Structure formats: C-alpha cells, structure tokens
Amino acid sequence: MVVRAEVVVVGAGMFGSAAAKYIGRAGADVLVIGPEASAGGGSAPLSAYSAHRDEARIVRRLGWDRVWGTLDTRSADRLPTIEGESGVGFFTECGALALMGKGVRDRTREMLRLSAAAGVTVEEVSGTTLGTDFPDLGVPLVAGGVDGLLERRNAGYLNPRLMVRAQLELARAAGARLARGHVVDVRHGGGARGPWTLQVATGQGEFEVRAEKVLVAAGSLLNRSGALPAARELDLQAFTEPNLLFEVAGEQLRRLLALPTVVVVDPEDSGNDNLSAYLLPPVRYPDGKWYVRIGPGMQPLVHELRTASEMRAWCAAQTVTREQALFLRNAMRTLIPALEPVSVHAACCVVDKTPTRHPYIGALDEDGTLTVAVGGNGHGARGSDEIGRLAATVVLGQAWDFPLPQEVFAPRAAAPDPASARVRPGYLTPPYGLC
Ligand SMILES: Cc1cc2nc3c(=O)[nH]c(=O)nc-3n(C[C@H](O)[C@H](O)[C@H](O)COP(=O)(O)OP(=O)(O)OC[C@H]3O[C@@H](n4cnc5c(N)ncnc54)[C@H](O)[C@@H]3O)c2cc1C
Incomplete structure (x- = not known):
C-alpha cells in the first residue's frame, strides 16, 4: 500500500502534534505518523518511547533566557484555548x-x-x-x-499525554490524518525535489508513504530511532x-x-x-x-x-x-x-x-523539504505549541514571525563519530537552567 501526503510529520508527540495542527490549519494535506502513546516496554523499538508518556510537566512563563521565555509565554498563553477548542483539559494551576x-x-x-x-x-x-x-x-x-x-x-503543570491528545484532536479537526506506526526508513526518492519515501511498520505489517515534505519531530531518541534519513544525525x-x-x-x-x-x-x-x-x-x-x-x-x-x-x-x-x-x-x-x-x-x-541549549527548528536540506523540530532540552513541553507553530512556519515556507532570528534554532549536524569522540559535553556545567 502507498499513502500519499503533501507533508508527513514523523512523531506524534508534543512537537509533532502541535506542528500538525498548524500545518493542517494552513490548508496543507498532512499525515502524522507515530505509535500509540501506550507503546513501549519489553522489546519495543526505540521509536515507541516518548517524553510525553507521563502525567505532569512544569509550566511557567519565567524563562531562563529570552528564547525560552518567549516560547514558553506564547505557548502558555494559548493553553486555555487549546483546552477549550479540543474539550480536553490538561492544565493544573498550582x-x-x-x-x-x-x-x-x-x-x-x-x-x-x-x-x-x-x-x-x-x-x-x-x-x-x-x-x-x-x-x-x-x-x-x-x-x-x-x-x-x-x-x-x-503556572503549574500540564498533563503531556492529554495535551498531545488535545493537539491531535485539533490537528484532525484541521484535516490532518493520523497513522499509528513506526517510521523505519526515510529516503529521498530520487530527483532534485523528492518526493520523500518512508517505510512505516505497524502491528499488521508495513506500508509506504510518499510525501513532498517531511517534518521529523521524533523526540530525544531520533538519532537512533529510524526517524531520520541515513547520515543525517543531529548534534543532540x-x-x-x-x-x-x-x-x-x-x-x-x-x-x-x-x-x-x-x-x-x-x-x-x-x-x-x-x-x-x-x-x-x-x-x-x-x-x-x-x-x-x-x-x-x-x-x-x-x-x-x-x-x-x-x-x-x-x-x-x-x-x-x-x-x-x-x-x-x-x-x-x-x-x-x-x-x-x-x-x-x-x-x-x-x-x-543540544549544544545551543535551544530547540532545533529548521531545514536540514537545501531545498527545504526536510525539516526538524527537536531538542526540548528537558523542558520543551510548556513551549511545545509555539515550537510546533514555528516548525509549521518553516515547513510551509511562511515568513518567520518570532521576535528572535531563525538562526537561534538552526539545527546542527552530529560530529562524524560522536559516540567515541565525546566525553561529557562541556556545556552541561552548572547552572543547569530551569527544568
Ligand atoms: C522526566 C521528564 C521530565 C520533564 N519535565 C518537564 C517539565 O517539567 N516541563 C517541560 O516543559 N518539559 C519537561 N520535560 C520535557 C518534555 O517532556 C519534552 O521536551 C517534550 O516532550 C519534547 O517533545 P518532543 O515532541 O520532542 O518529544 P516526544 O514528546 O517524546 O515525542 C516524540 C514522538 O516521536 C515518536 N517517534 C520517535 N521515533 C519515531 C519513528 N521512527 N517513527 C514514528 N514515531 C517516532 C515517539 O514515539 C514520540 O511519540 C520533561 C521530560 C522528561 C523525560
């Protein structure tokens, strides 16, 4: 079976679900792919694990720096709207x-x-x-x-599992499709502008997806979870x-x-x-x-x-x-x-x-058909709606409307052999910032 989409989002987590909502609202044909939130455990593939499978993530607007303060404030301001529009409550003001x-x-x-x-x-x-x-x-x-x-x-905490559910509801309401499964291969299907070809594994077998654009929002393990094309690992x-x-x-x-x-x-x-x-x-x-x-x-x-x-x-x-x-x-x-x-x-x-301490939100290739949104740095849940919105902006080639330059979020490629070259990254010295 071959499924076609204008944009495919790899990862139905906090960033991917928000991005899919905004891409759908812009009128693009978007397919989100990710395993059920309950996946994981035992011999599950790495792609089954997510950072949103929990009940509480801290929400505050006070930011460690202007980048995080702006992401977090913009997102937090929208939480009541997301709850209201989706009918899914996920925020506790404590x-x-x-x-x-x-x-x-x-x-x-x-x-x-x-x-x-x-x-x-x-x-x-x-x-x-x-x-x-x-x-x-x-x-x-x-x-x-x-x-x-x-x-x-x-301020207080949000339930990340329920927030993802809410965002996926809104993505669906905006026309997005959701496919439950694990992306096991991503490759450029030949020609200068794609389309991209992805293989998706499900409990019932595999299917293929062809898409004009790919947004990889596959979380902490994305360098090893099959979500990126070969040799595209990030410095993360x-x-x-x-x-x-x-x-x-x-x-x-x-x-x-x-x-x-x-x-x-x-x-x-x-x-x-x-x-x-x-x-x-x-x-x-x-x-x-x-x-x-x-x-x-x-x-x-x-x-x-x-x-x-x-x-x-x-x-x-x-x-x-x-x-x-x-x-x-x-x-x-x-x-x-x-x-x-x-x-x-x-x-x-x-x-x-990430070595920048900020999320990566940007294109990985010159023709702008492969984009990434990752790097919550341990506190990406509260800013996820704005991170997803910015990712959608990049994917759709819209004007950048964040008060800080796009370069702040520029993805960095991994060093040739990070596993053997790196000791503990030097940027992880105290103070560690605000979780
Ligand atoms: C213990 C803990 C405490 C935290 N506390 C806070 C906090 O207090 N406040 C806060 O704001 N943030 C907090 N965070 C961080 C926050 O949860 C993350 O920054 C946020 O979830 C990142 O969103 P994401 O979309 O990048 O990743 P995720 O939410 O993990 O989503 C990624 C998705 O991609 C899927 N995926 C991966 N590979 C594939 C593939 N090959 N094919 C298909 N799907 C794939 C995964 O299954 C997952 O569903 C905490 C994180 C942890 C772990």
Whole structure:
C-alpha cells in the first residue's frame, strides 16, 4: 500500500502534534505518523518511547533566557484555548516556584526584567513568605542562599499525554490524518525535489508513504530511532532522566496539594553534590494513586545514553541507579522534610540536550523539504505549541514571525563519530537552567 501526503510529520508527540495542527490549519494535506502513546516496554523499538508518556510537566512563563521565555509565554498563553477548542483539559494551576541560588543573581535579575517586559507577574518571595505560604516546603542549603521567584497564576503543570491528545484532536479537526506506526526508513526518492519515501511498520505489517515534505519531530531518541534519513544525525545528546515517585495519601496528600511546582537552581560546580532538582506536587496517576515526583538537574549521575542498546535498556528497565536513587531521596528529604510516603517508585525517561541549549527548528536540506523540530532540552513541553507553530512556519515556507532570528534554532549536524569522540559535553556545567 502507498499513502500519499503533501507533508508527513514523523512523531506524534508534543512537537509533532502541535506542528500538525498548524500545518493542517494552513490548508496543507498532512499525515502524522507515530505509535500509540501506550507503546513501549519489553522489546519495543526505540521509536515507541516518548517524553510525553507521563502525567505532569512544569509550566511557567519565567524563562531562563529570552528564547525560552518567549516560547514558553506564547505557548502558555494559548493553553486555555487549546483546552477549550479540543474539550480536553490538561492544565493544573498550582503555581510555579524557582529557587535561584544567589550566585546567579545577575541571571535572576535579567530573567525578572524579561518577564516583566513580557507582562508576566513574578513575585519575589522571602524565606518567611515561603514558610508561611508553603509550610511543608524545605529550602535547600545552596551556598549563599536562594532567591524565591513565584508565579502564582497561569503556572503549574500540564498533563503531556492529554495535551498531545488535545493537539491531535485539533490537528484532525484541521484535516490532518493520523497513522499509528513506526517510521523505519526515510529516503529521498530520487530527483532534485523528492518526493520523500518512508517505510512505516505497524502491528499488521508495513506500508509506504510518499510525501513532498517531511517534518521529523521524533523526540530525544531520533538519532537512533529510524526517524531520520541515513547520515543525517543531529548534534543532540540523550540523557537518562531518573525520577522517583513518592505515593501520598490522606491528610498528607491534602496538605501537599497546596504546593507549587518547584525548581532549584544551584550554580555551584560540585558534581553530584550540586542541589539542582525539580519537584511536582501530588499528581494523580492512571493507577488512581497520587504521587509527588522529583527529578535531578544535570549532575554527573545523569549519564549520557549513546547507543541504541543503552537507550533501549534504560527505557525498558524503568530502574534508576543506586546513585540516582540516593540523590533523589536526599533531595526529597530537603524539599519536603516531613514526607512519609506510602510507597516509592522509580520512573525512567530520556531528555535531549543540544549544544545551543535551544530547540532545533529548521531545514536540514537545501531545498527545504526536510525539516526538524527537536531538542526540548528537558523542558520543551510548556513551549511545545509555539515550537510546533514555528516548525509549521518553516515547513510551509511562511515568513518567520518570532521576535528572535531563525538562526537561534538552526539545527546542527552530529560530529562524524560522536559516540567515541565525546566525553561529557562541556556545556552541561552548572547552572543547569530551569527544568
Ligand atoms: C522526566 C521528564 C521530565 C520533564 N519535565 C518537564 C517539565 O517539567 N516541563 C517541560 O516543559 N518539559 C519537561 N520535560 C520535557 C518534555 O517532556 C519534552 O521536551 C517534550 O516532550 C519534547 O517533545 P518532543 O515532541 O520532542 O518529544 P516526544 O514528546 O517524546 O515525542 C516524540 C514522538 O516521536 C515518536 N517517534 C520517535 N521515533 C519515531 C519513528 N521512527 N517513527 C514514528 N514515531 C517516532 C515517539 O514515539 C514520540 O511519540 C520533561 C521530560 C522528561 C523525560
């Protein structure tokens, strides 16, 4: 069977679903290809794993820099519209707190200046206010102390699984088609301008897709998941993202529901003693239980996944290392000192990092028929609607209408032999930024 489309989007995740919506709304014939959100586990191919298969991603408008602040603010402003238009609720407004080490005061001031210019209300909160408003929250002993930056309104967390569902609903309403399957081969079908030919594997066999244009939005593992044409790997590293989920219930749950999301920014270059971490207040998971979730910064214990087998082993096992578990338990003890969990579970995901620290949104070939949107850098969920919109702009050859130049998002090709050449990327030194 051969399926034809003007534009094919590889990856029905956070970026791909948003992009498909905007491409469809522009009137193009678009086909999105990706596995069911529930895929993964056991011997599943790498393309089955996604960063949106979870229940909570932090939303805030305060950005680490102007690029992220603009992406996040534009997207966050549209979340109520996406919920309203799709009929799928996915946002919880619980507030977002950043505890910024005083060692990055200049950065903090600049972030506040940018957010004020964007009309975002960020409260500077003292330790006393934190103690009064959030009595269950402990403040980590970052050298020199921390500055508390709190967004009380329009901030909190989104459910990434449901947001993807909402975006796909809207894409479909705009005429997009969705095919469940894994792209296993992408190649230029001859001739200077395509068409592109893709092979798609499904539970029932394979089919072929012919398209004028391809947008690859295949997430953290795209260099190894079959989503890119041969020899088109990007300079993008995949890292383990270990989380611990602490089950809470009863009166403790009731109290902790008052917490905002929290991120700690420790600028000290102290290896695994660096205190950077993020925390989600209790969130209800599909098993009906409520969990407080904690994750690290980019300390050395967050190691790189270089080969397909390393990636598959990490994703399939869902087991964090002893070192990671120890770090996360200590971080939780600091942030919620009185926590008495009913149970504790590990959850393993993957984050991607680009050397620019920004997403790649741009064409990979000279004729502009192969585009990529990837590189959430561990916090791409909240900006995903704008990232998808910009990707659609590139795919459709429309005028660039973002306030920063397109070059900011220019994709970079991988070094010839990244697996053997790279030690730990030098750009991953503290401060790690805002998860
Ligand atoms: C533990 C964790 C915590 C995070 N916390 C936050 C947070 O608090 N706030 C925030 O904003 N962001 C956060 N993020 C980051 C955010 O989830 C990602 O940046 C975002 O999901 C990236 O979207 P994406 O579309 O690039 O990737 P994904 O959402 O992973 O989508 C990629 C899709 O491509 C599919 N795919 C891959 N290969 C193929 C193929 N060959 N054929 C077909 N389909 C393919 C995958 O199955 C997947 O569905 C977190 C991520 C993790 C892992």
